[in-house]
Each structure stands twice: as C-alpha cells, then as structure tokens.
Amino acid sequence: MTTLRTRWILFAGLAVVVIASYLITVHFRTTASPATQAAFDYLETLPESSVVVFSFDHEASSLPEIKPISLAMLRHAFQKNLKIVGLSLFAEGTAIGYSLLRKTAGEYGKVYGEDYIFLGFKPQYISAILGMGESIRRVFPQDYLGNVTDTFSIMRDVEDYNDIEMVISIADGDRTVQWIEYAGPRYNQKVMAGLTAAMITSYDPYLSSRQLYAVVGGLRGAAEYETLLGKRGGGNRGMLAQSSAHIYVIALVLIGNIIYFRNRKRRGRG
C-alpha cells in the first residue's frame, strides 16, 4: 500500500512539474553543440535550389520530440530556397511527413511539385534505399497523392543520389543506420539525422567516424537549431519542462539514496 502511494506521489509530482513548466515562459540560452552546428552550417552554405531528401523514419509516438526538430530543419531548408524531396520509410511517418512539409511550405509560399514534393511510403526500406541509388523515379513512380512523379518539375533533374546533396533522416529508431550503411558506402550519399534524445548515443560512433555528417538530437537539439535559426519554436518551449523533469529525477535519485543509506545505518546499529 505504501509502495503504491509513493508511486502515485512520484507520478503526480512529475505531472505537476511538467504541466507547471509549460505554463511559465522562460527563455534559456542554448549553446549549439558541435553536431547541431554542423547540421545548421551545412544547410546554410548549400547553394539555392540544391535538392535535399527529408526522410520521415519515425512513429507517431515520438512526435513531441521529433516535430520541433523537423519543423526547424524544414524551415531552414525552405528559408534557404532548397528543393525538398520528402518520403518515409516508416508507414506512420508518412502522414506526419506530409503534414509537416505542407505546413512549412505554406509558411514560405512554396509550390508543390516545384519547390517540394512528398513521395510517400515504401515498404522494405533496404531495397528502397538501394533502389533510389539506381533510380528514384523507379522506386517512387507516383507521389503520396497518386500523381505520376515524372510530371513534376522538381523531379526532372533528380535521377538518383548523384542529384541529392544530403539525406536528412528524421528518426526515432535505427532507420538512419540503414541510410548510413546502404546509401553511404555504395552511393557516397551524405546523411545527417534528426533523432530522439534516447537514440543519440547509438549514433555517436557513426558521427565520430563521419559516416553520419551531423545530428540534431532530441528536444535540446531542436532548441539549439531554433536558436541558430532565430525562430523560437517547440524545442525552446519544451526546454523548461525538460530541465524541470531532469532536476526532478536527480532530486528523486538523491532522496532515494539518502533514505537508503539512513536505513542501512539504522539496520547496522540494530
């Protein structure tokens, strides 16, 4: 009974901390990490009309963390007048990718088929990644809305990876690994990622070996990117909630250990 009550108190505490954090507005100074800075600098220096692929390789469950990353990077790409080819190698990422692309394209007055396109979902990601190295139009003969891909001006000069400057995989799992392992060595395709915080350490070896060009990691990465872009968004808004939750967990760990050592001391005396 006591355990159950303690658990409820802990849960309620977290809920209060997070909800209260969203009610308060605090602006943090978020210094960009080298990985976020590299991602920003790359898009910043790309010439206008360069083609980048945004691959929405994630589920809906990670949306609160993934959405601010996607929005910040898409806004930057549209702001720099880059051409965006969107797709998804995860079924659930399809509807999300389409919505986010359409939303950001609307903000910058971009035209579907000229400035951006959404190719939709392809099952069997490995064959899709390898197939795109031979012919993107062959893998995606139709776009998400069922139109023939060839009819859009954006796709006229895009045949394979030779015409793509960068693949940006927005992922909450290991789908980016497949981009790195299959599009990288065989087709020399540069890959960068927008990842959930839980996945960052899994990609550190790829980042260190430069197989992965750059990473925008977690809500913190999104906040850093927004700061570099000069447009505050979901990343910065979530920083107080994330900071408060971290401090709450740290406090609980410390309190838990104090109780543990006090009880051990008592038992030792007894």
Add this chain to the structure above:
Amino acid sequence: MRTRIPLLVCLVSGIIMFAQYFSSHPIAKTVYNGILEWWQIIFAFTMFVGVAAFIRNSLKNMRRKGEAPYRVAALVGLTLMPLLALIGGTKFGSPFLWAFDNMIAPMQSTVFSLLAFFVVSASFRGFRARTIPATILLLTALIVLIGRIPIAELISESFPKLTFWIQSYPSMAARRAILIGIGLGSMTTALRVILGIERTYLRGE
C-alpha cells in the same frame, strides 16, 4: 530434396548478390534492379499476411473473458483507417489525416510518455549506490542528466564539457565494441547461411 533445393537457392542468390556489388556490367545492373523490385513486392505481400494473421488471431481470442472490447477496438481501427483513406483520400484536410492527427498521434504519444513515469519511479526506488560500480554509474548518470539541460551552463561550463567527454570516450568505446561485435557476427552468420552451415531458417533441418 526438401533441404537441398532451398540451400542451393540460398547459395546461388548469395553469390549473385555478392558478385554484382563489384560489377558495373549492364547485366549485373539489370539483375540487381530486378532483385530490388522483387524484394519490395514480396515484402508488400508479407503485409497482407500480417494483417490476415492479426484478424484471425483477434477473432480467435475474442471469446476470451474480458478481451472482446479490446479486440473489437483493434479490428475497428484496422478497418477504419484504410476505409477512410479509400473513401476520402489522404490529402490535407481528409478524414484519414484528421483521424491520424487527432486520434493515432495523441494516443501513441500518450502511451510513449508513460515511460517518463516509469523512469521516475525506477530512479527513486532502484538507482542506489550499493557498490562501487553502481556508484560510478549513478554519478555518471547524474552528470549527463545535468549536462543535457540548459541550466547546466548556468551552474558551470564544465558540466556540458564533461557530458560531452563521457559520451565521446567511455560511452563511445562501449558502443563501438558492441557495433564491431554485431558487424563480425552478422558477417559470420551471412557466410554460414550462404554456405549452408546455418540451417535454422529451414526449421532446423
């Protein structure tokens, strides 16, 4: 014969895929592109198999006590989304996208966010400095937890640097070791399958 033919198919396929990697001959390219297309077609059909198995399993388990509402909800969801897509399309403003944005995404995010509550509970009840290795792990976790939030820079500029060092050296060394192990293991398994030494995919025959 039931074993030899699959083993032969596996050997030939493995050798073809291995050899074509080093060839830019048009025949090799055609074979490669053909295999990639077949791979996708076969995979797409496995989805139908998955859906059929799910429906069968749900109908079978519906008679179990207390399970019927959940099974019905699952089947309604499974039928509703493709129906909405077929009737109203998947364009912006379509019923399909509305259902996805307002039902699937919030429900999945809610389930995923439960993890935070489990982490809180576990950190209070399980994260104890009982031994020296446990203490090292605990201190490392606390440093990384602090180092990943903006407040860390206000406390000390060393926190983010220390976090970066932990991630770049001790953590990365462990990750690399695991990745190299996985890589070697994958290569060995692939060779064993191609050469017919590993036969568990043939139900152990």
